[in-house]
Amino acid sequence: MNYKNLIQIALRALANNKMRGFLTMLGIIIGVSSVIVMMTLGASQKESIRSDIGSMGTNMIIIHPYSENRGGVRQSAADMQTLKMYDYQSLVRDCKYTARLSPVFTSSAQAIYGNNNTPTVAYGVEAGYLDIRNYTVGRGSMFTDNDIKRASKVCVVGQTVVDKLFTKGEDPLGMVIRFGSIPFRIIGVLSPKGYDSGGNDQDNLIITPYTTVQKRILAINYIPTIFASALSEEYTDQAVAEISEILQINHRIAIGETNDFEVFSMQEMLNTLNSVMNTLTAVLSCVAGISLLVGGIGIMNIMYVSVTERTREIGLRMSIGAKGRHIMLQFLIESIIISVTGGIIGVVFGFILSWLGLWAMGWPFSIQLFPIVLSFAVCTVTGVFFGWYPARKAARLNPIDAIRFE
Numbered sequence: 001m002n003y004k005n006l007i008q009i010a011l012r013a014l015a016n017n018k019m020r021g022f023l024t025m026l027g028i029i030i031g032v033s034s035v036i037v038m039m040t041l042g043a044s045q046k047e048s049i050r051s052d053i054g055s056m057g058t059n060m061i062i063i064h065p066y067s068e069n070r071g072g073v074r075q076s077a078a079d080m081q082t083l084k085m086y087d088y089q090s091l092v093r094d095c096k097y098t099a100r101l102s103p104v105f106t107s108s109a110q111a112i113y114g115n116n117n118t119p120t121v122a123y124g125v126e127a128g129y130l131d132i133r134n135y136t137v138g139r140g141s142m143f144t145d146n147d148i149k150r151a152s153k154v155c156v157v158g159q160t161v162v163d164k165l166f167t168k169g170e171d172p173l174g175m176v177i178r179f180g181s182i183p184f185r186i187i188g189v190l191s192p193k194g195y196d197s198g199g200n201d202q203d204n205l206i207i208t209p210y211t212t213v214q215k216r217i218l219a220i221n222y223i224p225t226i227f228a229s230a231l232s233e234e235y236t237d238q239a240v241a242e243i244s245e246i247l248q249i250n251h252r253i254a255i256g257e258t259n260d261f262e263v264f265s266m267q268e269m270l271n272t273l274n275s276v277m278n279t280l281t282a283v284l285s286c287v288a289g290i291s292l293l294v295g296g297i298g299i300m301n302i303m304y305v306s307v308t309e310r311t312r313e314i315g316l317r318m319s320i321g322a323k324g325r326h327i328m329l330q331f332l333i334e335s336i337i338i339s340v341t342g343g344i345i346g347v348v349f350g351f352i353l354s355w356l357g358l359w360a361m362g363w364p365f366s367i368q369l370f371p372i373v374l375s376f377a378v379c380t381v382t383g384v385f386f387g388w389y390p391a392r393k394a395a396r397l398n399p400i401d402a403i404r405f406e
Helices: 003-015 018-056 085-094 145-150 159-165 210-218 233-250 266-309 311-319 324-361 369-395 399-404
Strands: 060-065 098-113 116-125 137-140 154-157 176-179 182-190 205-209 225-230 261-265
Touching: 003 324, 018 266, 018 324, 018 369, 060 233, 085 098, 085 225, 085 233, 098 159, 098 210, 098 233, 116 159, 116 210, 145 210, 154 159, 154 176, 159 182, 159 205, 182 205, 205 210, 225 233, 233 261, 266 324, 266 369, 324 369
Parallel strands: 116 205, 154 182
Antiparallel strands: 060 225, 060 261, 098 116, 098 176, 098 225, 137 182, 154 205, 176 182
16 A cells, blocks of 8 residues: 555545534644734734834934932932033043934924924934934935034924924925924924834924023933934944943942943844743744644544544455554544644635734734744644554554454
8 A cells, every 4th residue: 555545545534524624624723823923923023123223223322311219219310410411522522433422302392383283392412313313304404513502493393293383385494483482493304204113203303403402491401311323233232331431430430339321222122122022922822832732632532533433444454454554654644634734724824814913003014934834843743743643543453353343
């Protein structure tokens, strides 16, 4: 008896019980679909996070005061005043691994033009902030160093601010808007960046000289945050270490003492988020894989039933020369066909469900080879593992007892 005949016999046996075969496959279909959906969603979410961080700059570094405990109460980092202008100037002068540096002062208020207004955030920055955050000026120009020295009331606005304030299609360049009670003249409009995966509008902002926000709006003498960009992504760790060393010297922090500032990079954030997403995806995939186990048990159950129903057939085949290994292979092939066919259907449904889910959430869709390979490997192993014992039982039947079986 050759393998071709064994496969034909197995297919004939399954064709005689189509509904039972499909219901047996259902556990495998659900399990494979669930695993693929979980792994594809996890991979797509990681790609979305990487894209968002890439749009901000993967070599971006953020420096802000450390939120210390005072009287047993954790203070907000925004309330700390440990970063001063001389810290920023020292970093500009001494850092070798940074390409750009900018202090960042932020203030929220209503932007007003005529009868239109919209809530937005003003960012007081250096001109290099645009390179750090991967923004570009689409129309007009950026403010100059002289504007920073004079704390000029000029600004560059995002496209959302333009759309909300200039509803009649006016050209915003040269127009004067109010941010709270302070007038600003628009000298440029940023190229649109759209929303990030968190639903934050990256175009709802006003960019103005940092001295303007610091002196005219906030009236403070410290720096809430400093943004920097490393020379390239591979120099990020060196840039972080260099910034920390310069600030420790400035603040006279001895070795072993707690810093009164924090320095972290987008690469660190990306690694942390990837680690969290990998763990979450693995946990969800394991939960989804439980249905594969249930499907395998279903295969074993049905194969036991099949062996019992076909006991006389097994006896007849043995009586005309079929050996135990042939009988065992016959039932193993049936088990593997059920498992692999269910796996194929599960892969198709899994990718359809993944595509629909990712389309609804607006995440990027990419076909991952690993879930497909894993699914087929698991299906084959499931078919062999759960089909082996019933097949072994069939192979050990006594031909005479099997023929007499009622």
